[in-house]
Amino acid sequence: MLRPALLAASALLPVPALLPLPALAQDAGVELPTVNVQATSGGSLTVPSESAARAAINLTPGGAEVVGDTAWANTPATTVKDMLDFVPGVFAQPKWGEDTRLSIRGSGVSRSSHLRGIQLFQDGIPLSSVDGGGDFQEIDPTAFQYVEVFKGANGYQFGANALGGAINFVTFTGRDASPFEGRVDVGSFGFYRLQASTGGAQGAFDGFVTGSWLTQDGFRDHSAGENTRGSANFGIQLNESLETRFYLNATNVNQQIPGSVSKTVALNSPQSANPTNVLLNYQRNIESVRLANKTTAILSDTTKIEGGVFYTNKDLNHPIFQVLNYNYEEYGAFTRLVDERSIGGFNNRLVAGINYGTGTTDAQRYVNTAGIAGKLAYWSNDDATTTTYYMEDHFYLTPAFALVGAFQYLSASLDxxxxxxxxxxxxxxxxxxPKGGFVFEVAPGAQVYGNVSRSGEVPTFSELTNFVDPIIGNLQAQTATTIEVGTRGKAPTYSWDVSLYRSWVENELQCQDPGNTLGLTCTVVNLGSTIHQGLEAGFGVQVLKDLFTPGPITDSVWLNVAYTYSDFYFNNDPVWGNNRLPGIPPHYLRAELLYKHPSGFYAGPNVEWVPVAYYVDDANTLDTSPYALLNFRLGYDNGKGPSFYMDARNLLDVNYIASVSVTGRASANQALFEPGNGRSVTVGTRFTF
Structure with a gap:
């Protein structure tokens, strides 16, 4: 039988977490309380603390990160780029409003709209659409206490099977939130945000409610937007080993879409919108409601089970080349078992689960007359059902070395x-x-890891839809075999996380954008054999200390760096040979030098650097332009009472290309480029009672 503390640590997790190695957990300063201590001290069984999540993620046999809200709370964060920009391996670039082009290890690198290749979760509950797609407009950074990023096959314990892995957004609960918190943000390009939340616990019950309102004119023409978002969760701790929690999310988003422009326009007139987008009044407007429940039960000292259900209803009003009026209704269920016990004198941890989702899309399209729906042009009902069966086992040959074996079976039907x-x-x-790997703690606070895995992604309905042809596409699933090795560790004055990987990808799904004046969306094709390989390197180091306040609690200067190298190319393709895959820079660097004072004051510059241009077409005939952005932030936050910040971006007012669409063979003036924002300054204040 394993120590109760180890089981308690896993019980704190929204998904089964890996068994924390004692030396590493202690080195990180993480306490591993028993279930009884957690229950009586006011913690939640269904939602872990950030420290518990950090202890658990250290046993992942590959690249994985926990990002706390301190990384974005004192910023004008509106997108996943703001939340994850210092996670090596994550390439996230803004487009307009809250929309972001997101890729991990080249996942969905060709997607100029919507998300593919990364599966989203909220508190371990599936958040992506049933067909595998996703969007970011419903994600409110102010509602989350931390985010877990599992790169590549390291999302297996979620039942995530995509090339890019999984992202889990973890909410506050009434047991860890402030009784009242509010914020006000004001910035360039007509940016205003108000947010307020409240939380508390009384005996077995706790609750957390948050809401925000945001409006912005946008840097570019035809990019104004307004959204109102609210979320809540209510927990009932029936006893020290049983808790159930109910979730509610509601979103109302109205957003103009400026569209892609030519490279010349992007670099010389970046505020310009695509004329077709203005003429047809391109927008993406969303109203959605999501309900979910999750229940966690500690069955014994060695076994935990959790499960739940979810339901989503979303209306999309989306004037593009036609006016898309879509209603999405989806629901599903999940269950997950964690069993930790000694087998033949060796510790073992088994995770097994099932994710099930089904849904219907009432897809209606109308003739677009300046953004107004005219005559009906198309109507279908699209039904998707996806079931994932998964299992992952950690067998400890020694207290410091675990072998990992796993598999998933994905069944998907789209009609x-x-x-x-x-x-x-x-x-x-x-x-x-299938998947196999290992985790080895070579010294207290230092690990090496590795894995060999398979990933697979089925086409989404948007990819199976060719808007020129009413016939559903006959696309094959994208699959990949990935080898990964890496190391991570932490000490009081430095930390590191480095992964090296290579993926052999078959039938990669590529979204080829026509980039013309007709306003048509892209056509998705299967590529042949492609290679994705790269390096993800992040580190933080205290470079100076005792500058002005020597003593036991001192001031310091920290250097934080996140570097991503992406080497993606065709593998002897009959048409494109060994050309580079378009859509992502080979080098991407984020670095910050930040002064921290024990009073709570901080200040320092940071940079975003893309030193080499990258192609936007398979033929490698048209590329972007290198850029470097200088930013600066300062503020005050001592963890209680009021805080404030000032965030200045692109101080040199550089014209640059932030995001692109891709195509097979581009022409010189093809509209494939999304300009980045010009110089901006935002100030904000947060206050807590």
Whole structure:
């Protein structure tokens, strides 16, 4: 039988976490309380503390990070770029409003709209669409206490099977939130935000409610937006080993879309919008409600089970080349078992689970007259059902060395029923995805790890839809075999996290944008054999201390760096040979030099650097332009009472290309480029009672 403290640590997690190695957990200063201590001290069984999550993630046999809200709370954070920009391996670039182009290890690198190749979760509950797609407009950074990033196959314990892995957004609860917190942000380009939250616990009950309102004119023409978002969760701790929690999320987003422009326009007139977007009044407007429940039960000293259900109803009003009026209704369930025990004198940790989701999209498209829906042009009902079975086992040959074996089986069915000007059809997919790896604690606070894994992604409905042809596409699933090795560690004055990987990808799904004046969206194709390989390196080091306040609690200067090297290319393709895959820079660097004073004052510059241009087409005929951005931030936050910040970005007012669409063979003036924002300054204050 394992120590109760180890089981308690896993019980704190929203998903089964890996068994914390005692030496590493102690080195990180993490306490591993028993279930009884956690219950009586006011903690939640369904949502872990950030320290518990950090202890658990250290046993992942590959690249993984926990990012606390201190990374973005005192910033004008509106997108996942603001939240994850210092996570090596994550390439996130702003487009307009809260929309972001996100890629991990080249996942969905060609997607100029929506998300693919990374599966999203909230508190361990599936958040992505049932067909595998996703969006960011419903994610409010002010609602989360930390984010877990599992790169590549390291999201297996979620049942995540995509090339890019999984991201889990973890909310506050009434047991760890302030009784009242509010904030006000004001900045360039008409940016205003108000946010307030409240939380508390009384005996077995706790609750947390937050809401925000945001409006901005946007840097570019035709990029104004306004959104109102609210979320809440209410927990009932029925006894020291049983807790259930209910979740509610509601979103109302109205956002103009400026669109892609040519390279010349992007670099010389970056505030310009695509004329077609203005003429047809491109927008993405969303109203959504999401309900979910999660229950965690500690069955014994060695076994935990959790499960729950979720339901989403979303209305999309989306004037583009046509006016898309889509209603999404999705629901599903999940269950997950964690068993930790001694087998033949060796510690063992088994995780097994099932994720199930199904949903229907009522897809109607109308003739677009300046953003107003005209005559019906298309109507279908799209049904998707996805089931993932998964298991992952850690077998400890020694207290410091674990072998990891895992598998997933993904079953997906996508069916279309034609109602008007459409063609009925569908595709079924089944993928078996195994994994093997290890984690070795070479010294207290230092690990090496590695794994070999398979990943698989089925096409989403948006990818199976060719807007020129009503027939559903006959695309194959994208699969990949990945080898990864790396190391991570932490000490009082430095930390590091380095991963090296290589993926052999088959049938990569690429979204080829026509980039023309018709306003049509991209057509998705299967590529042949491609290679994704790279290096993800992050480190933090205290470079100076005792500058002005020598003593036991001193001031210091920290250097934080996140570097991503991406080497993606065709593998002897009959058309493109060994050309580079378009859409992502080979080098991406974020670095910050930050002075910290024990009073809570901080200040320092940071840079974003893309030193080498990258291609936007498979033919490698058209590329972007290198850029370097200088930013600066300062503020005051002592962890209680009021705080304030000032965040200045792109101080040199550089014209640069932040994001791109990709295509097969580009022409010189093709509209494939999204300009980045000009110089901006935002100030804000947060106050807590």
């Amino acid at each position: 279309r029923t034609a109602i008007y000007n459409a063609t009925s059809g569908g595709n079924d997919y089944g993928l078996f995805l």
